[in-house]
Amino acid sequence: MRLPELNMTKNKTVKIAVASGKGGTGKTFLAVNLASLLSETSPVLLADLDVEEPNSALFIDGTEGQVYEKYRLIPQWDEKRCVICDICSRSCNYHAVVRLGDVIAVFDKLCHSCHACSELCPYDALPMIRHKIGEVRQIYSGRLTLAEGRLNTGEEQSVPLIDQLHKMVGCEIEPAPVQIFDCPPGTSCPVVAAVKKTDYAILVTEPTPFGLNDLSIAAETVKQLGIPAGVVINRYGIGDNAVEDWCNNEGVEVLARIPYDREIAVMTSEGLLAYNHVEYLRPLLKDIFEIVTKRIDSL
């Protein structure tokens, strides 16, 4: 009797975050091109967590699948039960529930869904109800599945939607063996929420003082989360060597250097996948993936 071969890679999923401290460095460009290229030979999930301004879909031509409406809970005032005792407005640290004369007003944008007012109300006059914050939709293109989170205009908090999208992977969203997460720009809460469930973070930067400044903050954030990281220097050649020097000094690996190429810029501004037209991008992207998986495997 022969034992079935154990194929370790079959059961292993690889979750890679693509982030950048600074906006406009080419994070989405890298995420969509990398995901599309890899989907030529493997099922890939590309999750767009830049929910305030999800752009990945602009680059993917596919068929739309199911759309999921996403909610968070916020309190709703039940006038009939309320005696205006004011416990609710005093318990709200965000001034999201305020007494305006003899009316209790709820400001959903300020509410963090902590449930304090609702649970502390002695008259059950603030039940928590579902408040729509946005949608998650899936787009299928060959072996690539794009799961895009989109925050409704008027909603200011990205974190609840980002958390929910992460939770959907493995449930409503098929968990492909390769998962790439296009993260929001910056270094604050939304980025933390996006990156914290992944195995590795690719930080995209540009070789300028701006790029370096934001890279160092992003790297610090990711380090505090205990996630290994590597750097892709985009628009290489327009600036100086400070980013490379920093990477060397800090022991952060440079995964690739993508030269400033007007053709790439123009294609990207039109929503086209540059790797289909700019030859050197193929092997470059493949190399990035190989290095990243090697690092994840060695943990």
Add this chain to the structure above:
Amino acid sequence: MKEIVILSGKGGTGKTSVAASLAILAGPDAVIADCDVDAANMHLLLRPDFKESSDFYGGTLAVINSDECTSCGLCLEKCRFGAITISRQLYSVNSFECEGCGYCSIICPVTAIDMVPRKTGKLYISKTRAGNQMVHATMEAGAENSGKLVTKVKQEAKLIAGENALPYIIVDGSPGLGCPVVASLSGADMVVLVTEPSVSALHDLRRVSRVIENFRIKTVGIINKSDINDGKVSEIRKFFEKEGIREIASIPYSSEVAMVMARGLTMSESGEEQKKVTEEIWMKIKNELTLIETDK
């Protein structure tokens, strides 16, 4: 004293570059307020001396007093953010997860939980290489920006302008659409919107305009990297017209400028042509400001 706020909605359109160029041209006549605290960049171009600094506290953090805690577990049960952890019967708060709602503090039967101010960053008052005073801030990694920090930065800038009778405050505004943007805007005399001809920038331009609408502030527009997509440029111009936003400049992409900025210099210190473009922008802004004066 006039306050000029530079916004873009989307990052990477050149907002900070424009703000820095204006700071160089205005020199000691202006106080600079860098409200883009999540990814503060102005200091790279203006090289402030970080003379004065103070800690900034935004929001609160729950802290459990282990001497008083009876390990009843009520806080763990009630916390919606998974911020309460137990390790060997000792309850503590995970500061990365704590959102400062205070529910645990209210509900604790032995009042063992306090809400303490959370240090989220540092505020600086500096002098820049252009001879102007600058107020700026840095945030702790993972910390949340807030209207409070932005307001503090602007407030300090206003104080300095008032004390020295300076005519201009130049504000590098917060990106996005929420509370920090509203705080960047309130008190402004003019908004300069910097955008670029790409699908995402146009999308964000529309969204940030809606936020500005709530205030009645004169708005002008600058189209940066204007030569990378003619179709999108027309779309932007149509939008400007509809909203009554006067276009004061359209700047073609220049790799020369990118290289100059990489060396820490602004557009207004670049080649002759770039210099002229930024000088014109500054002049148009000053003109528009005097027009507002006469409206009053």
Add this chain to the structure above:
Amino acid sequence: MKIVFTSTGDKWDSLIDPRFGRAEYLVLYDEESDSLSATDNSAVKNEAHGAGTATAQKMYDLRPDILITGNGPGGNAAAALKNLKMKIYVNAHDLTLRKAYEKYREGKLAQL
């Protein structure tokens, strides 16, 4: 009529505070009794979020007919103030309360 000014100080000579949510003071002038009283709003500055709604809440205690301010309340604050059914006048920045009141009487302030 009762008029509230967003103000940087508590006197007629104080300057209008152009902000609403983080205004230093809410100064109430009661035309009938010709009295001026100030509510200190400076604690709201220390709130990271929700300044607009916190300040709006104070307005319900004052119940003015008119609000005179600089830029006008932001989104949340404006929504909160709707039920007060008061008139809001803007563009009074850089004026003293006294001057702003004069301009309002002369019909020279813009109404929201």
